[in-house]
Amino acid sequence: MAKKLDKQDEIILGLTTDLQRVRADFENYRKNVDMQKTQAYKNGEEAAILKILPVIDNIERATSHIPADLVDNDWARGVAVLGKNLEIIMNEFGLTKINATPGTKFDPNLHEAVQFDEAADGKTEIIETELQSGYLLNSTPIRHAMVRVTKK
Numbered sequence: 001m002a003k004k005l006d007k008q009d010e011i012i013l014g015l016t017t018d019l020q021r022v023r024a025d026f027e028n029y030r031k032n033v034d035m036q037k038t039q040a041y042k043n044g045e046e047a048a049i050l051k052i053l054p055v056i057d058n059i060e061r062a063t064s065h066i067p068a069d070l071v072d073n074d075w076a077r078g079v080a081v082l083g084k085n086l087e088i089i090m091n092e093f094g095l096t097k098i099n100a101t102p103g104t105k106f107d108p109n110l111h112e113a114v115q116f117d118e119a120a121d122g123k124t125e126i127i128e129t130e131l132q133s134g135y136l137l138n139s140t141p142i143r144h145a146m147v148r149v150t151k152k
Contacts, residue, residue, distance in 0.1 A: 046142055049095055053135065053143060056090070059083040060133065098134035100127055100145035110134060112144040122151035 063080045070076045098110045106113065106125040114131060127147045134145025 045093065046137055049090070049093065049135075049137060050142060052086075052090070056083070056086055057133065059086065094138040095142075096136045098136060098141070098145045100130040100134060100147050102127055102129060106147070106149050110136075110141055110144060111147045111149075113149040114146045115148040117148070117150035120151040124152055125149050126152050 059079065060083060063076075063083055066076050066080075100111055104127045106127055111127065111134065113125075117128065126149070128150040129148040130145055131148060132146040134141065135143050
């Protein structure tokens, strides 16, 4: 009788161990799937924003080059408001513009130097001109600012 109980206890112990392993495997699987879903959402969000950035660029170019005789035009104001509304919506997604104003110190993590003033004297690389805006998505660069760099 004692041998039967020992045998049954071994079987119960083995099944309990198997059940614990299966539970742990399932929990790891669930966490992995949740992580993959989150990453897929972030990737989709980033891809959509990257497709919208050229539209934002074009609106910025259009509003920065409005002729003097059209400054008070309702249509021109509407385009400017459209750009501001789009900027507000993108900020809600965590999109912020990279600071690349002239005089700002060049940072290769945020800026892409597409032109460099070789003749300039100095040790510190600073931005001379921003050629295309760069953006951060939740503090991570998704497009570097294209800039002209000089030394001062």
